[in-house]
Amino acid sequence: MIKLLRGFVTAVLFSIVIFTNAFFADNKRTAESQTDTLNTLLTVLTEYVLNRTAEVNTRITKNEQRINLLLQKQVELERKLNEHPSTTGKPSLLSNDEIGDSYVPPHSCADILPDRFAGDGGIYSITPLNMTPFEVYCLADPSGGCGWTLVWRRNEMNNEFNRTWTEYQNGFGALTDNFFIGLDKLYVLTNAEAQQLRIGTKYGENNWEFEMFEEFAIGSVRTQYEVFVKNGNNKSSIFQRLGRRARFFTKNLESRWGNEECAKVMGVGWWYSDDCKTYLKSRLYYMYINSPTYMVIRPKSCDKVG
Template sequence: MERFVLVFIGILFVLQQSTADRCGSWHGSDHGDHQRYPKDCTDIKDKGVCKSGVYAIQPSTYPEPFYVYCDMDTDGGGWTVFQRRLDGSVGFFRGWSEYREGFGNVNSEFWIGNEKLFYLTAQGSYEMRVDLADFDGETRFAKYEYFRIGDEMNLYKLLLGGFNGTAGDTLSGHNGQAFSTKDSDNDTSDSNCAVAYSGAWWYTACHSSNLNGLYLEGEHDSYANGINWYPWRGHHYSLKTTEMKIRRL
């Protein structure tokens, strides 16, 4: 028995070492006084890094580096996460400037910022994935083969296509729509959808998803103002966790 345990421990050690050998670390490359940063989490994955966590990146034409959370575990890894909800610790009912610059903590709840997201998706072809979970432990996902947003002059207009997944498609109907916040009403409704549904999104008139809505913890009597994804749990159920992430193709 003792010999068996020792052999088993030895196998575990070899496996751990093998994983460590495959998983590199990224610290940038020094060129004189300038450090070259990876331009997204796909870059980091391509360098052999396979551990999810916070890394510094700098998109090709963005003026400075910033920290992002890289998901190296889901669907092959290499995902740059740009939105996360998980516990209601961060309020998402905010104005245009905050959504432009970003807010929250990349280790917890956050929005990366529309300006950063524009520079990221302007670098090439990106796919986008949305991971959702409810309070019963059920999960779903939605994936789009193409995703980018416009610049601020174009109101961070949403451009996407090629849906597949298990959550249902809520975003194709918002394709081509400008981003709206409570103080910048760019939707196609006579009312202000961001105010009506306590969020910020690419609202039309108004939405079939509202992932920046209020954190209402499951079923709620109010209509469509929670973290809703209509095809899965409807407009009266606010999800527990969401992540939106992009990966360069």
């Protein structure tokens, strides 16, 4: 009996030893697995932080460049202001407060991007004469001239531009997508200073045609935003996008000039001349008017710079 009891106790103790060793071995493997997981997580987090740091440094560099440009412009402004003679015939030294009060906001993208080194294209705020500020999309000129103000962008043939008279007056769309600046704003911009106009029209996959007008302006609402263009240059297209003294028509406009039928058939508001009636049944003209198109303007005085 005593031998059996001793054997039982020995077996129990042996089982406990085996279980204990297995338990600690499992815990060791679990700890090692958790350590590996933690190391992997730390590696991922480190890479993420490094990538974000590089991105932040890039943004900081761009901001520093813009700040330096603004500081250069401020120095130039102070120099011009201090050189301006006062009523007593002596140089007029202005305080910082007075310099701030004399700040003139940009009237167009040409003021924001006077040359290709002034900055990148993008969305900026302008304040034309007698208007409150509003945002526009500015395009830098790769040839070195001053910037262009986007007034029309159509990315594809769709119904986005089959709008009402009021919508065309006020403008519509997103600055980075299908967009029209609005007839009222365009009237102010083109009458504040003589403007050039550049039109790009896309045919096929990547076939662009360009028209350049040395002078471009539109009349007020009283003239139905009659267009005035001069020295148009269109070498390849059989049609002209803009004719002299054409007036603006939309699908819902009833006008004494009688070309509203063109807007209804073509499905887009535009400056239609009497010639459009000749093309009402022309599929080519329909596709021409509805092709992807962009229009940009800039002051004519840009050509005189430099």
